[in-house]
Amino acid sequence: MKSKTVSLTEVYNFCLGGVFEEAVAEAAYFLEPGQPIAQTVRNQEVIDNVWVAGDLSLQVFPKQPSRLTTKPVVILVNSGTASAAEVLTGALHDNHRCCITTFICLLCSALLAPSTSVTGAFDGIGKAQSRCL
DSSP states (O other): OOOOOOOEEEEOTTOOOOOHHHHHHHHHTTSOTTOEEEEEEETTEEEEEEEETTOOOTTTOSSOOOOOOOSOEEEEOOTTOOTHHHHHHHHHHHTTOEEEEOHHHHHHHHHHOTTSOGGGGBOTTSOBOOSOO
């Protein structure tokens, strides 16, 4: 498997709040135009795409965020992660753009298996796996 370079690690430990619109804008920086950021889902069926990358409300986002990178992203969370941080994490996870882990899991992986990098959490086609490394 070809090694992948992680472009960014975002830390949302004990992030209890945040502005929803900022989370939507940040998610758009990592998604392709047309990928959903927030959806209304009922009985496992998508009812509405509320926010979509590349098609955000001009009243809220006068300048549309454009994609920063296509490289994998790692997001560190814990039991205190909530609100807008969950929206951002969920949007990137649902679109296979991030690996979600905890700091302790990342630390243990580095100590117990130093030859395994963070990029080991990504499969051969770049889709993120939501699991400890």
